[in-house]
Amino acid sequence: MAEREVSLDGLMPEAERLEKEGKTVMFVAVDSTAVGIVADTLKETSPLAVEELHRMGIQVAMITGDNRCTAEAIARQVGITRVLSEVLPQDKAGEIKKLQEEGKIVAMVGGWHQ
DSSP, X not given: OTTTTOOOGGGHHHHHHHHHTTOOEEEEXXXXXXXXXXXXXXXXXXXXXXXXXXXXXXXOEEEOSSOHHHHHHHHHHHTOOEEEOSOOGGGHHHHHHHHHHTTOOOOOOSOOOO
């Protein structure tokens, strides 16, 4: 939006509220005018999946491109305590390597975005 000089001023309070709830916010513009916000939601099965992994003795970490506020809110909702936020897609492999260097065996689950 910044590259196209689209002002988000009127939408920022709602965007910030949604991010604090753990939602990833996307802005919608028409003809260089911001017209709305779209926010994703947490899958209802995610907390149960994380709980089951913990029960099995598996440590769960989240590596995400989301901002810190959103990432921490999502992590709280699903029971994850180790969060690496604002990680660019091309840097995620490096973060996994760091976990492996700590002696962790790593499996990754999640969406792939290009």
